[in-house]
Amino acid sequence: MNRPLRDHDLQAPIAVRTLHDELVDRLRSLIVDGTLAPGTKVNEQMLCDQFGVSRTPLREALRSLAGEGLIVQTPRRGAMVAPITRADLEEAFPIVGALEALAGELAAPNFTDADLIAADALQTRLEAAHADGDLAAHRAANEATHALILKVAANPTLERLIRGLDARVSRARRMANLSAERWGQAVTEHREILEAMRARDGAWLGAALKRHLANKLSALRDHLPD
Amino acid sequence: MNRPLRDHDLQAPIAVRTLHDELVDRLRSLIVDGTLAPGTKVNEQMLCDQFGVSRTPLREALRSLAGEGLIVQTPRRGAMVAPITRADLEEAFPIVGALEALAGELAAPNFTDADLIAADALQTRLEAAHADGDLAAHRAANEATHALILKVAANPTLERLIRGLDARVSRARRMANLSAERWGQAVTEHREILEAMRARDGAWLGAALKRHLANKLSALRDHLPD
DNA sequence: GTCTCGTTTTTTGTATTCAAAATTCTGCGT
């Protein structure tokens, strides 16, 4: 059937920044950067006052974050920031490993020369950060590399899942600061990751990423309570 | 400090069945079984009337389902049941494959003899269902097998992720009914999965599950629009 | 002191209400 065109048919699908997204993002930041410590009981009214919104949108934001696993809700008892338990990390890391490996496999055949040049630059920055002992720079370069792989993997669902898990896991990283030994090892591992990218070898890249994650977990293990 | 014990310290952590969970479950069912077809625009008031609740809890349920990817929300335009696009499936299947493979790897060393007996019985039912052409029985046995592996893998996060993705993917299965050829292939693949379980061989089981999923996707590809 | 039971206060869950945006409807002009 040939329906006449209506105004809304032409509406560009530009994403509007909505209050819900805003709240989710701000809360996520507070949780990930540790301002809202793991295990903290969340008081709705308090957050409402802080953000200047009513409880309705705040509660919706909490539901979204619960879906990401950053918030744990107990009926009639309210919400709390998801605690980081050792068991939690032992659960999450293999999953992140498997997903990152998949991202690597998917991405490997599709790296453009520009991507590889960018990866190269990131590796240079990573090594410089190591030499300087600049932890923030190290993390930035590290994250950018993983982001690059995710971008080329071109799988939004995969990206969403990894980011969700990563938000949970990365809270633990702050607790245990990188030992000198582990730091050097991480740089070496990234060197291999770069090589695998250059070779556009999916199996290799996947395996290297998986190992990288596994080592990250064992490094973290020693620094965690329980 | 030694705080005196209070009543609530003793409260058993029994999970209360809450309205939110109820709504999420019912909506998920409607979506997964196709009553709410993919791409359908969701009218809040309509659902409220149907469920006999007000919009507040319903909207929270929609947020939760959006987190699972079953609902897509557009600001100021409302919600719709997530469409099943070909691209969607191409995205989701490799992820499910990687996660099921991980589940297999984690589970393999931990199968008890009782688990293997149960798996054996399920395989028998699977073959019987095939012989009888009983699709429902096939699906039940199939799902039970995967559930068994997930149970032994003992990773709640992994289970949650797989179930979430599976809810999205399994909607597509209804659209494309199993060809006779694919059905037989699936049974054979399950035979290998059972063997790998018996051998408690993680790498083998993981690989077998991954192949199983990959084949499922190619079978589905032919029956999908686009 | 501390345990218990009942009362008060806080907090959560849900319904209702109000405002703003989007969609549909209507009448006019071509």
Add this chain to the structure above:
DNA sequence: ACGCAGAATTTTGAATACAAAAAACGAGAC
């Protein structure tokens, strides 16, 4: 018919209001 501007209606987003449950408090018994 068709397109279009503007009014009427629906629908979404957010705040408020109310009910019920949980937590905190407090007085009396032991």
